[in-house]
Amino acid sequence: MGSDLRLGTLCYGCGVCTSSCPIARTNPIFDPRQILRKIIVGKEDLYLENTIWLCSMCYNCQERCPQGVPVADLIFSLRNLSCRSGSVPQAINLQLDSIRASGKTYPLDEFDMKKREKAGLPRLKEKVTDVAMLLEENL
Ligand code: SF4
Ligand code: SF4
Numbered sequence: 001m002g003s004d005l006r007l008g009t010l011c012y013g014c015g016v017c018t019s020s021c022p023i024a025r026t027n028p029i030f031d032p033r034q035i036l037r038k039i040i041v042g043k044e045d046l047y048l049e050n051t052i053w054l055c056s057m058c059y060n061c062q063e064r065c066p067q068g069v070p071v072a073d074l075i076f077s078l079r080n081l082s083c084r085s086g087s088v089p090q091a092i093n094l095q096l097d098s099i100r101a102s103g104k105t106y107p108l109d110e111f112d113m114k115k116r117e118k119a120g121l122p123r124l125k126e127k128v129t130d131v132a133m134l135l136e137e138n139l
Helices: 005-010 022-026 032-040 060-064 071-084 090-102 110-118 129-138
Strands: none
Touching (some): 090 129
16 A cells, blocks of 8 residues: 655645544644655655554545545655665554464453453454564555
8 A cells, every 4th residue: 555655746735624623633743744745855754754554544544635646645655665664653663562472453351351341342362463464464
């Protein structure tokens, strides 16, 4: 996944992406329009900014952009550049380790199980090894 960063030049800065973004609404340091601005001015080390990892990949921005800018895909491209340069934030690497070990981004404990029980939901398996296998096959 990902897109050619040059597609960012279609952006005219309307801000629809930012106003549609659930992460920008709760975390003021994340602003997809700002990311597009930096792409347009050719900020070469943009892929090193930790904020690109805050995107939840919900695609609201991409669905709504009046210019058809593939905002989420461009953020994905920046993440790919970050991975290739070996500069992925430690928190992301820890999540990857957890997925390898248990198939989950963080280990489930009794607290999580009790919350599920209260909501009338069944217990979850602590390990989903199939996910870890898929990950190994695709790396
Ligand atoms: S919605 Fe599209 S055109 Fe508007 S600021 Fe975001 S990327 Fe640019
Ligand atoms: S895909 Fe990322 S940038 Fe776009 S709206 Fe969702 S969280 Fe925000």
